[in-house]
Amino acid sequence: MCGIVGYTGHREAYPIIIKGLKRLEYRGYDSTGVALNNGSGLNVYKKKGKVAELEEAVIGKDLHAHIGIGHTRWATHGEPSDRNAHPHQSASGKLAMIHNGIIENYTQLKKELISKGYYFESDTDTEVLLNFIEEIRKNNQCDLEEAVRIALKRVTGAYVILLIDEDDPATIIAARKGSPLVIGIGKGEHFLGSDASPMLEYTKEVVYVNDYELAIVKPDELILKNLGNEKLTPYVQKLDLELAAIEKGGYEHFMLKEIVEQPQTIYDCLRGRLDPIEGTITMSGIQQYAEQIMNANRIVIVACGTSWHAGLVAEYIFEELCRINVEVEYASEFRYRNPVINKGDVILAISQSGETADTLVAIENAKSKGAILLGVVNVVGSSIARTSHAGAYTHAGPEIGVASTKAFTAQLAVLTMIALKIGYLKGSIPQERYMNLLNELQQVPEKVAWILKHSAPIKAMAEKYKDARDFLYLGRGYNFPVALEGALKLKEISYIHAEGYPAAEMKHGPIALVDDQLPVVFVATRDAYHEKVMSNMQEIKARKGKLIAVITEGDTATAELCDDYIEVPEADEIVAPMLSVVPLQLLAYYIGVAKELDVDKPRNLAKSVTVE
Ligand code: M6R
Numbered sequence: 001m002c003g004i005v006g007y008t009g010h011r012e013a014y015p016i017i018i019k020g021l022k023r024l025e026y027r028g029y030d031s032t033g034v035a036l037n038n039g040s041g042l043n044v045y046k047k048k049g050k051v052a053e054l055e056e057a058v059i060g061k062d063l064h065a066h067i068g069i070g071h072t073r074w075a076t077h078g079e080p081s082d083r084n085a086h087p088h089q090s091a092s093g094k095l096a097m098i099h100n101g102i103i104e105n106y107t108q109l110k111k112e113l114i115s116k117g118y119y120f121e122s123d124t125d126t127e128v129l130l131n132f133i134e135e136i137r138k139n140n141q142c143d144l145e146e147a148v149r150i151a152l153k154r155v156t157g158a159y160v161i162l163l164i165d166e167d168d169p170a171t172i173i174a175a176r177k178g179s180p181l182v183i184g185i186g187k188g189e190h191f192l193g194s195d196a197s198p199m200l201e202y203t204k205e206v207v208y209v210n211d212y213e214l215a216i217v218k219p220d221e222l223i224l225k226n227l228g229n230e231k232l233t234p235y236v237q238k239l240d241l242e243l244a245a246i247e248k249g250g251y252e253h254f255m256l257k258e259i260v261e262q263p264q265t266i267y268d269c270l271r272g273r274l275d276p277i278e279g280t281i282t283m284s285g286i287q288q289y290a291e292q293i294m295n296a297n298r299i300v301i302v303a304c305g306t307s308w309h310a311g312l313v314a315e316y317i318f319e320e321l322c323r324i325n326v327e328v329e330y331a332s333e334f335r336y337r338n339p340v341i342n343k344g345d346v347i348l349a350i351s352q353s354g355e356t357a358d359t360l361v362a363i364e365n366a367k368s369k370g371a372i373l374l375g376v377v378n379v380v381g382s383s384i385a386r387t388s389h390a391g392a393y394t395h396a397g398p399e400i401g402v403a404s405t406k407a408f409t410a411q412l413a414v415l416t417m418i419a420l421k422i423g424y425l426k427g428s429i430p431q432e433r434y435m436n437l438l439n440e441l442q443q444v445p446e447k448v449a450w451i452l453k454h455s456a457p458i459k460a461m462a463e464k465y466k467d468a469r470d471f472l473y474l475g476r477g478y479n480f481p482v483a484l485e486g487a488l489k490l491k492e493i494s495y496i497h498a499e500g501y502p503a504a505e506m507k508h509g510p511i512a513l514v515d516d517q518l519p520v521v522f523v524a525t526r527d528a529y530h531e532k533v534m535s536n537m538q539e540i541k542a543r544k545g546k547l548i549a550v551i552t553e554g555d556t557a558t559a560e561l562c563d564d565y566i567e568v569p570e571a572d573e574i575v576a577p578m579l580s581v582v583p584l585q586l587l588a589y590y591i592g593v594a595k596e597l598d599v600d601k602p603r604n605l606a607k608s609v610t611v612e
Contacts (some may be wrong), residue, residue: 002086004071009191026601028074031048039163149225157178174215213226262409293346298324303328335365471518497590
């Protein structure tokens with residue numbers, strides 16, 4: 001969480017920083033700030049609220065500078081306020097710093113500093129770290145770089161920090177542990193960002209900074225060091241990302257754009273991998289570890305949020321097609337549980353951002369215990385991708401809307417391909433079913449396009465149900481995780497309380513909620529459990545709940561039971577979640593829009609959860 005941007009070079013820094021912050025707003029948006037050094041001192045401007053609010057507040061101020069840092073915040077320590085917004089300034093006023101992450105031992109450091117006479121303007125851990133650095137510089141009579149290095153050796157937690165010094169109007173000092181940092185290399189200029197989006201129109205050459213590295217960034221020079229002060233050679237990579245991919249392209253919201261993109265993103269994910277004519281799936285990362293996966297005692301899937309829901313679908317698919325025991329774990333629980341990991345276990349991390357702190361630490365722990373790590377990740381070059389032994393990218397393109405949509409369907413496409421490949425190699429899928437499933441997978445993009453084309457009634461449904469206080473989402477089998485995902489989407493976007501449940505389990509408690517005011521959304525496409533799901537629907541109807549269902553096209557018997565329904569094309573149950581989730585994404589989207597909420601930036605959330 002939190003977006004950070006930095007610039008040093010020959011251009012005006014402020015416009016570059018502001019544009020970059022707008023692109024990073026998905027990471028946090030409760031306050032914004034910039035610090036600029038125009039050679040005669042630091043100008044720090046910060047404000048509670050989104051970037052646009054800062055822009056208004058600085059009209060008429062001195063914004064001239066060729067070096068600067070900017071921050072968009074997702075609050076951890078201290079409420080969102082002008083006072084707690086970054087950048088923070090050191091007690092002397094000479095240093096300004098922005099930070100993404102959490103300094104866990106900040107209370108202890110703060111006590112030490114208070115005993116030395118320091119006082120603090122904000123409630124943040126960032127201001128503590130900054131003054132700790134300043135104190136070291138003063139005490140040790142060293143330069144800023146050295147002070148940062150010494151300070152970071154004392155710090156526990158996660159951070160990316162960018163610092164500028166009033167007395168050095170060319171240099172940004174940056175360091176990273178556990179949160180992402182990209183440095184873009186231009187001609188006589190450098191750009192820094194939480195991801196590459198702030199620098200896309202200026203350079204395609206980037207360096208991903210690793211944990212425990214420190215960068216000294218000047219217009220003409222980039223020096224990378226470890227915390228032991230040894231110089232490292234920056235590994236320069238070419239970005240394969242176009243500006244258009246991070247723009248709205250005429251849509252009102254990123255979320256809608258990303259939902260609508262799904263036929264293409266699923267196609268991109270399958271392209272070059274799936275060949276239903278030859279009967280092959282080409283995934284080199286998986287091929288490399290195919291033996292180990294086939295012979296794994298179990299596969300442990302670790303993920304959070306929507307990615308965890310994709311993991312649940314994968315559990316059903318892997319067990320069915322590969323006959324391998326699968327466990328799906330919340331990364332945040334798994335990392336602290338001292339889990340039993342045996343030789344031969346495969347850990348599969350799923351993450352859109354590739355930066356989710358809990359998932360990253362969970363797999364690092366498992367790696368240290370000798371597990372094989374596979375990553376199913378969207379963001380190329382991200383920390384989880386780099387930590388994994390192998391894996392497969394989802395190729396969904398940048399997902400900017402905070403609510404994950406196209407990443408989920410791309411994750412399902414990749415996970416299904418992995419299961420098919422392993423099941424085929426292992427001989428646990430009959431040949432005919434294998435070939436049939438390859439064809440089913442191939443047809444998913446056009447079926448999703450069909451759903452989008454027939455989605456107009458969802459908007460009207462959103463109007464009808466937008467004032468409901470609660471929603472229940474129910475499904476069985478492969479559609480149970482889809483129900484969870486539908487409920488998550490709704491609560492994120494509309495702030496309506498929504499619960500997802502296995503349809504049969506509903507009788508063991510949630511049915512008490514049902515009355516004539518409660519919309520109950522069933523994911524009721526035709527599959528092995530369909531008759532049973534229909535019985536569950538009858539149970540809700542008998543208690544006067546409002547029945548909404550995602551059903552298979554032409555299933556009039558189920559349609560007749562419902563107050564409202566949305567059709568999706570017939571499909572094998574293994575690929576069905578990629579279809580049935582789409583109407584639920586749209587329902588959440590349109591309810592959020594009908595309630596006039598900021599669907600791309602829902603309150604309290606951030607796209608990339610880089611703190612635990
Ligand atoms: O980037 P990741 O897939 O690791 O993120 C995991 C969750 O934080 C994410 O899916 C979150 O739940 C989304 N807001 C869901 O829409």
